[in-house]
Amino acid sequence: MTIPDPHTVEAWTSLFRASQALLDGVESGLKAHGLPQLSWYDALLEIEKAGADGIRPFELKERLLLPQYGTSRLLDRVAKAGLITREDVETDGRGQIVRLTEKGRDTRKAMWPIYAGALITLIQSRISPSELAELNRLLHKITPARPKA
Amino acid sequence: MTIPDPHTVEAWTSLFRASQALLDGVESGLKAHGLPQLSWYDALLEIEKAGADGIRPFELKERLLLPQYGTSRLLDRVAKAGLITREDVETDGRGQIVRLTEKGRDTRKAMWPIYAGALITLIQSRISPSELAELNRLLHKITPARPKA
DNA sequence: GCCATGTAAATGCAACTGCATCTATTTGGA
């Protein structure tokens, strides 16, 4: 059995810690402002991008890389909070169309400065633009091409 | 409100995806072999390092960067699986000493090749040693010095 | 010695995730 280079283990550790720290930072900022979780942001943004046409949950799950049940339940919560509407689609009795409400749009907008601020503080202020580009390049080497939704 | 550089957002996204992909890879490997979660590995390793003296839960929580209740419950599960012993300490009636059992040692040992193999496949085989070093350097810039346990 | 304060650890409750399964509907063939 091959033993990994200590640098490999360290990379995994620092990668994990970094992403953990960033996530915590963003989430605690949102929570401190009484705003929903980060996962809601991505969903709201995708739904907002879909515009008046709305989006089907199965499309959403592909874009958010969430499991089907995760999407279903996330939509439950977001709908319960009044941020989206879900209505049946006539062309397919199994499906539904999700659309953002005004409140949903407002919520997403309110989340953005907090989210962005955290990223600036936690990333942008700590690393130079060229290093940032290099970091991106290296991370993309590690993460294989997403397996085509 | 300052707007973050798109590269910053992309770095956050790739960082998150990379760490998610690695975590999933390691976890699914362990699960496929009928082994416990990765979080158990770290705990078992720390406890093993403590040797015959054992370790106090509050020390463990500092080393693992876990919340107090998380540590308490992790130890519950690990103890229920027979991988550790917990006994009261005489010098401090509030505390306990955690020690690894033989079974705990065996389990940790069994986990390592799977864990290591996943790291080799997912990281080491995809990036050169010098790039790995650079990745480490960049990640350490982003993650601030841990706030001294 | 007594009490306020602090520290170690556990726990009730709500939220969330994973897994498997279920229901409803559509689709593609024989």
Place this chain on the structure above:
DNA sequence: TCCAAATAGATGCAGTTGCATTTACATGGC
């Protein structure tokens, strides 16, 4: 047409996490 297989989405259940609180013990000042 009819039925097996596929697809969209929901859901029961167990496990896990976060938060707040609780229990138990220790310590320092008076």
